[in-house]
Amino acid sequence: MINYKDLIIYQIYPLSFFDSNDDGIGDLEGIISKVSYIRNLGANAIWLSPIYESPLEDNGYDISDYKKINPIFGDMETFKKLLKVFHDSGIKVIMDLVVNHTSKEHFWFQEALKGKDNKYHDYYIWKDKQPNWKSLFGGKAFEYVKELDEYYLHLFAKGQPDLNWENENVRAEIKSVLKFYLDMGVDGFRCDVINLISKTHGIPNGKPRFAVRGLEHYLNCPRIHEYLTELREDVINNYDAFLIGEGVFISPEQSIDFAKRKEVEMFFEFDHTNADCHLVKWFPKKFKLKNLKKELNKWQYALKDDGWNTLYFNNHDQPRSVERYGNLYFRESSAKFLATYLFCLKGTPFIYQGEEIGMTNAHFPELSQYEDIETKNVYKTAKKFMSYKHFMKIAMKVSRDNARTPMQWSNEKNAGFSNVKPWFRINRNYKEINVRTDLKKANSIYRYYERLTYLKKTSDVLKYGDYTDLVPKSNKEVKYLRKYKNEEILVVGNFRTKCSVINTLGYTNILLSNCENKADTFKPFEIRVYYKEG
Ligand code: TEU
Ligand code: CA
DSSP: OOOGGGOOEEEEOGGGTOOSSSSSSOOHHHHHTTHHHHHHHTOOEEEEOOOEEOOOTTTTSSOSEEEEEOTTTOOHHHHHHHHHHHHHTTOEEEEEEOOSBOOTTSHHHHHHTTOTTSTTGGGBOEESSOOOOBOTTSSBSEEEETTTTEEEEOSSOTTOOBBOTTSHHHHHHHHHHHHHHHHHTOOEEEETTGGGSOOOTTOOOOOTTOSSTTGGGTSSOTTHHHHHHHHHHHTGGGSSOEEEEEOTTOOHHHHHHHHHTTSOSEEEOOGGGGTTEESEEEEEOOOOHHHHHHHHHHHHHHTSSSSOBEEOSOOTTSOOHHHHTSOGGGHHHHHHHHHHHHHTSSSEEEEETTGGGTOOOOOOOSGGGOOOHHHHHHHHHHTTTSOHHHHHHHHHHHOGGGGTSOOOOOSSGGGGSOSSOOSSOOOGGGGTSOHHHHHHOTTSHHHHHHHHHHHHHHOHHHHHOEEEESOTTOSSEEEEEEEETTEEEEEEEEOSSSOEEOOOTTOOOEEEESSSOOSSEEOTTOEEEEEEEO
16 A cells, blocks of 8 residues: 655656757656656655646646647657656656646547537536636636637636536546556546636626635535545545645645545645745745744644645745745755755655755746746736836746756756757756756755655654644744654754854754754754654
């Protein structure tokens, strides 16, 4: 049985990971060639962002054929090889499952457009009159189709029509997709925006003054449990597999509810990503450590006995944490600090490609340099009330493209990602920040991660211990306890940019630390993991 509580999951964004065949785009053979890199880091699972056939309007989160691999990444044989190679190395493979919507180029949607009596028309959500819902990518959530004189729902981009889960044929199709990959040996799925798949029957208007209009009609709506239970009972539970949900605006109580019903083992929550913004990242506020703690603590305490946490700072949608929460002047220590803080909490940790070498935001100054559809769409709305200059100032910090630049493998041309011009710009700092440099250096961020992943995997107290934050209000220090049976861990860190004396409560045995230092005075961004027995 897979114990998902034992996993350390490395997220791969295939487009930007490694190009094996000189077309400038990352691919499956590229991923296969890096299996030892991932194994040596200590990850025992990978999550692949979507690799299915797709027009890539939203970089693969718009699927046009669930049972085909996008030819730019390889083919089904290569995917089977990838599964085997990773499994042979003791690494589980988790795929991304995007079933709230498809691409508009999916055969089902193309058929749906042919007429109201087409079998596939009801696979999507249509209305004669346009409800007032807003898209999560900016603008309206409904798009008019002249030929049908109807509007279809797209919670994300226009090219991502929402599936109608009320239709049992849709559910049967999705189950067949799950079965297809589980039979091949896939170990689980990360389910994209899974708490949005059920909509209020009839698609009524949303509350008029609500910021995200329509939200109350698709967020955790009643049939969600019925749908997920059906997937579990008819398919997933026949395999040794598990689900990670992406839970838009999900609360700890809801996450526990899903876990108790045995529908979804764990969720990516969004609460802690609001430590530097007002509800959505496009309204930034100054980052404060205590705001981050407040949200992380809320989840740590609420899921003490039931449910299970995911631990992440980075993914393909989030700007790079080393600069978002850390400090680029202390890039190495603050990257290690954040990693330690995160990994020693209770839950399954995630590493997003490049995080293990402290990759930073891209800061592209012009909108024309961006690829991300969300960034471009949001600008269309934002420009009505802010200047281009102001918008770009925000985008440089928060755009998803900050996380999507090609992986920096070496200081060679194109950062060693490809022999030809890559599909997307490389971060200019690749000559200093790259894998080769980190592998050569004994105390690099990568080398630190090796120790951290080992510690997490081998320590019961880090996996299962109770958690207590000793300084929840502090913006300057991290200090928390983990306790399990007769073992104790104390994590203490100095979040200041200057040295500082910190009381370590009589603990003396340091298991891991990012500085060679035992003194009472902590260096800037120094963090230590202490251990005590009995
Ligand atoms: O993201 C869901 C989601 O809520 C996003 O709108 C997220 O809040 C935003 O990207 C933050 O900037 C998932 C995927 O992770 C994302 O890449 C997809 O674009 C989206 O679903 C649609 O499939
Ligand atoms: Ca390629």
